[in-house]
Amino acid sequence: QSALTQPRSVSGSPGQSVTISCTGTSSDVGGYNYVSWYQQHPGKAPKLMIYNVSQRPSGVPDRFSGSKSGNTASLTISGLQAEDEADYYCCSYAGSYTLVFGGGTKLTVL
Amino acid sequence: EVQLVESGGGLVQPGGSLRLSCAASGFTFSTYSLNWVRQAPGKGLEWLSYISSASSSISYADSVKGRFTISRDNGRHSLYLQMNGLRDDDTAVYYCARDQGPWDLDYWGQGTLVTVSS
Numbered sequence: 001q002s003a004l005t006q007p008r009s010v011s012g013s014p015g016q017s018v019t020i021s022c023t024g025t026s027s028d029v030g031g032y033n034y035v036s037w038y039q040q041h042p043g044k045a046p047k048l049m050i051y052n053v054s055q056r057p058s059g060v061p062d063r064f065s066g067s068k069s070g071n072t073a074s075l076t077i078s079g080l081q082a083e084d085e086a087d088y089y090c091c092s093y094a095g096s097y098t099l100v101f102g103g104g105t106k107l108t109v110l
Numbered sequence: 111e112v113q114l115v116e117s118g119g120g121l122v123q124p125g126g127s128l129r130l131s132c133a134a135s136g137f138t139f140s141t142y143s144l145n146w147v148r149q150a151p152g153k154g155l156e157w158l159s160y161i162s163s164a165s166s167s168i169s170y171a172d173s174v175k176g177r178f179t180i181s182r183d184n185g186r187h188s189l190y191l192q193m194n195g196l197r198d199d200d201t202a203v204y205y206c207a208r209d210q211g212p213w214d215l216d217y218w219g220q221g222t223l224v225t226v227s228s
Contacts, residue, residue: 003154038155045205045221046147046155049207049215090154093213097160097169099145104154 003091004029004102011108017078020049020105022090023071028100030071034093037066037075041086049088050075077107085109112136114206119222126196126226130205132189132219139154140164140184143209146191148202149206149221156202159191160209174200 001052005023009084012018022029029035035053038046050066053073063079073092077084090102118130132144146158159180160169168180180193189206203223207215 031113036214038215040155045218046207046215046218047218048214051210051216057170079186087154091155091157091215097162097167098171099157099160101147101155101157 002068002100004092004100006090006102006105008103009106009108011110012077012080013110014080014082016080017076018080018107020040020075020088020090020107021075022073022075022102024073024100025071027071028092029068029090031095032092032093033068033104035066035068035073036091037064038089038091039084039086040089074100080109083107112208114208114217114219116204116219116222118205119204119224121220121225122196123228124197125225127192127194128196128224129207130191130193130204130222130224132191134187134189134208137208138186138216143167144182144189145207145209146180147205147207147215147218148200148224149205150195150199150202153202158204161189171218193224197226198226200224201226204214 037050040046053068054066094100113135177195181190203221206222208217210216
């Protein structure tokens with residue numbers, strides 16, 4: 001149950017695109033199409049942004065997209081907006097009814 | 111409106127016990143799996159435990175296995191986490207989260223703070 005690997009921070013200017021990577025193993029990210037992404041603003045509960053690798057819940061802007069290749073999943077945010085500044089966490093099913101989160105990435109909108 | 115409200119957090123001494131509750135409303139509680147997730151101060155999210163809708167499947171992270179016990183009462187629309195043998199590194203905000211299935215957490219509570227300190 002080792003945490004998935006995410007960059008500690010990424011940044012971009014308003015209107016630009018950023019991509020956050022999430023690297024696991026064949027026992028989690030690579031083994032299942034159950035990768036989700038969560039946005040967390042300071043002092044708030046996490047919010048589901050992407051599930052099943054690339055599906056968006058209703059109400060999440062289509063600026064947010066997800067993908068996966070091998071053991072690495074990615075979250076791309078296009079047309080960056082100030083309100084996108086937050087911490088982002090990936091999460092993967094890891095078998096045997098367990099989940100594993102990434103260490104989190106702080107997104108700064110310059 | 112879906113709501114999850116955690117309670118039961120507080121200050122406890124190392125080695126002590128605490129029972130967290132999560133009261134649910136706004137959805138058919140008995141048909142959803144649930145999870146506990148925690149976040150230590152200034153740190154990332156850590157998944158702790160899962161329980162299926164009928165409590166037939168239960169799992170734990172290695173960090174809490176043997177010390178924490180998850181349970182639910184579908185009649186009371188409530189989820190629980192019994193925490194024994196608490197350690198300093200269990201200090202965190204504890205969240206309950208609904209699993210919309212499979213394996214994505216679509217609703218979260220506001221969290222309850224557990225502080226383990228002498």
